[in-house]
Amino acid sequence: MLQIKPILSTLMRNKSGPILLLIQIILSVAIVANASFIISERIALMDRDSGTAEDQVFNFRLYTFDTNIDLESQIQRDIRAIRDLPGVIDASTTSMVPLSGGGWSSGYTVGSSEETAKDTEGAAIYYGDEHIVNSLGVELIEGRNFYEEEILTGSPDLATHGIVSKAFAKETWGDEPAIGQIMYAGDFGEMPIKIIGVVDKLQGAWVNSSYLDNSVILNIQLVNVFTKVLVRAEVGTLAQLKEAIPATLHKDNRNRVIEGFTLISEHRKRVYRNHELMATVLSMMVVLLLLITSLGLAGMVMFNIERRTKQIGTRRALGAKKRDIISFFLVENYIICLVGGVIGGFVAVLLGQQLMSLYSLPQLDLIYPLMTVAGLIVLTTIAVILPARKAARISPAIATRSV
């Protein structure tokens, strides 16, 4: 027996309490829906796969100050020595480290003629040798890796072969095969680079970049006094390698500074710290708001039970079963919750539009207000059911007492 009409009559004749609760619910729905949306956006951002073996791959920085040495052969000796260390799967020099926040990026020119040439979207650039694909732990899904003899040392402008990420290939050449395509590091015709392979996924260094998934690996081993080295090793060997690598490299030449051993998974934690913080703060706010709303609901029910003790006893005397009393309070609060939920849903969309224009957030997905209202109904049930069960235990004999 839902008694919706008399409950509506009761609500309409005692507006102040329900209106305050309604306002609270409207604000809660509007804020919780948008906050949940932002949280899920942040979580989705943080969950993006870099394409690399994040728990296996680490990088370190190598500074060589000795000007009397052949830097190129020194670097090659160093990398070979690292590859021979126990636990190391592979190693390579690199121009950048995924998710590290720093590195190289560029756009390229593509097209079959000068007239039809166009610029590609930007892409992160990894310069490395034939070991870099394995050192990153990325999956080659089309074409091939670099051959050793294709690796050039020195200037980035010398690059002739490239391996691209699937996202870059798709964005640049659409459904056409990427293998065999030519792109130019300069204007059309200048510094051509032939695409020989496609990796499934490889992110760049900047997590807020719009082309995070666009990456290009070029066949250049950079030779600088400052070198970044990527090492892929068995999980759990970083601590041991942190000591073994400097010891090994210093045996060859002591005039180097070796520092900054960091797993890609640690880079991930660092670059997403702000996103994580925001998601945490918003989650706490959502929990707090829902808690306050449920306390408001429970408080209102308890107040109404106190106020209507005799009325409840009278209803019981007139034949209401315990479940009728429980359903009375549930329905009364469901009505407030649904009205608040519907209005709150509209306010949530309006608030979402404001946030979208002010902070360049994506448009609020309608599923969030709907889910918030659904969650609120569950919350209403939890908040109301206990006081309502208490009300149902009020004796019908209270009807004959002078209270």
Place this chain on the structure above:
Amino acid sequence: MLSMKNISKVFKTDLVETHALRDFNLEVAEGEFVAVTGPSGSGKTTFLNIAGLLEGFTQGDYFLDGVNISNMSDNKSAAIRNEKIGFIFQGFNLIPDLNLAENVEVPLRYRGFNAKERKRRVQKALEQVGLAARMKHLPSQLSGGQQQRVAIARALAGEPRFLLADEPTGNLDSMMARQVMELLEDINKAGTTIIMVTHDAELARRAQRNIQIVDGQVCDFTMYQSGEGHQGGERASEKPHLVTESHVSLNQDKVAS
């Protein structure tokens, strides 16, 4: 219609045991109009609560309309209250946020009647108490006597087998009280059994039988009425179950009046 045999009701706290009713015996036949009187604290309200299935009892047997009420489930008790018993309370107990029609409709909703049937019964019950024209009014817009008539309409709407009235005129002035009493008499004449708890000796005399409760026990006096008038009818006392000093003095007082 109503049969109570050796009913006891004990209220227990950690320190005190209070015997509200003890070995309480009562038979009420169908169509009777019984007034229940007694001093404050004598157990009248406890009797009314037990008779109306508003609370349980500690010992004894209670049959209502042939049904044994002992150890009945809460749901079953609620259903019997709803279907067979009409309640009239001293304070009217109308729901202030509902208009008259909605108030009268309350027990009908619990019975599960459809909207059409509820409307028909509400209309009929309010017509019976002369308030059909004011069904959209709130209780606060009515006088005390009118509110009690609404409460009577609410009690009648379910067409109960018997009415339990708890001091139905206790909050009314004498003119209103007379109107309400006449209404109850009309209802009784139409065949509804009425048990009325009252402090008002004059009202009690208008019932067919007056039961006095003292110290939780019943002392049963039958009052025969003569002719159409209810005043000054011949009365004869049957043998009381209990005679106490206070009871005797009450009894003498009643006879003297």
